[in-house]
Amino acid sequence: MSVPTPPRLAVVIADGLRADVAEQAMGHVWALVEAGRATATRYACALPGLSRPLYATLLTGLLPVDHGIVTNEAVQACPATWLHDAHAEGLRSGVVAYHWFYELLSGERFNPLLHRQAVPAGAGIVGARWYFEDAYPDSHTLADAEALRQQHQPELLLVHPMGPDDAGHRHGGESDAYRLCARRLDGVLAHALPLWHAAGYDVLLTSDHGMGRDRMHGGADPSERVVPFVWMPHTGRAADALADQLALPLPVGSTGLRDFIRSHRRLAQAQASGG
Numbered sequence: 001m002s003v004p005t006p007p008r009l010a011v012v013i014a015d016g017l018r019a020d021v022a023e024q025a026m027g028h029v030w031a032l033v034e035a036g037r038a039t040a041t042r043y044a045c046a047l048p049g050l051s052r053p054l055y056a057t058l059l060t061g062l063l064p065v066d067h068g069i070v071t072n073e074a075v076q077a078c079p080a081t082w083l084h085d086a087h088a089e090g091l092r093s094g095v096v097a098y099h100w101f102y103e104l105l106s107g108e109r110f111n112p113l114l115h116r117q118a119v120p121a122g123a124g125i126v127g128a129r130w131y132f133e134d135a136y137p138d139s140h141t142l143a144d145a146e147a148l149r150q151q152h153q154p155e156l157l158l159v160h161p162m163g164p165d166d167a168g169h170r171h172g173g174e175s176d177a178y179r180l181c182a183r184r185l186d187g188v189l190a191h192a193l194p195l196w197h198a199a200g201y202d203v204l205l206t207s208d209h210g211m212g213r214d215r216m217h218g219g220a221d222p223s224e225r226v227v228p229f230v231w232m233p234h235t236g237r238a239a240d241a242l243a244d245q246l247a248l249p250l251p252v253g254s255t256g257l258r259d260f261i262r263s264h265r266r267l268a269q270a271q272a273s274g275g
């Protein structure tokens with residue numbers, strides 16, 4: 001009997017990455033899709049399509065009107081998240097994300113000099129790197145994530161690159177600079193994905209919201225709202241992906257990520273036990 005391997009999952013939330021630009025500009029990720037090694041779809045994010053409310057929605061599975069964090073200025077803890085779910089099952093998480101995630105998980109205002117690597121209690125986080133400049137490069141975010149993964153081998157890895165959102169606010173969602181940012185993120189992922197897959201991590205790429213040509217997001221226009229959802233299992237066999245095996249609805253929507261992650265764990269555990 002083989003030793004069960006723990007289910008491993010890397011969740012990449014690329015901030016402000018709209019679906020059409022992801023599909024057009026991210027050649028490595030879509031090479032996996034074309035080769036049948038990944039499954040891609042898209043969904044319209046919950047409203048308001050603002051970052052902090054949607055970080056909380058992606059983490060908790062609740063709509064902003066239900067979790068109550070409806071502005072970017074709200075510094076408060078969100079309800080229990082999928083990190084807490086995993087912690088309750090004895091699994092460990094690593095997080096590299098913008099400091100607003102720290103505030104959602106800790107309930108306290110982020111202080112760069114105190115909290116750069118602080119670990120909020122109760123969510124099973126064994127290692128964290130919080131950045132606090134919108135222009136923090138995606139290459140650094142991914143390198144931080146890989147360093148953290150090598151150090152802790154967490155079962156869950158949450159990685160949150162800010163590049164597309166920052167480029168979109170500076171230049172607009174239909175600018176060359178915004179597309180270039182998506183291309184660069186794709187290039188960084190081309191380095192990270194083989195490492196993560198080899199270590200047994202299934203990888204999920206999605207976004208919180210899109211980006212309008214007017215350099216903003218938040219409303220209901222498809223450019224601001226439609227985001228990618230790409231499932232890249234470490235087996236390289238998308239036909240065996242949990243979406244097929246569990247008949248999980250794809251796209252999951254902003255509120256469906258928590259259930260998707262829970263279902264992934266159920267399937268991985270069943271497979272590890274020979275079920």
Ligand SMILES: [Zn+2]
Binds near residue numbers: 016051165169217
């Ligand atoms: Zn933004």
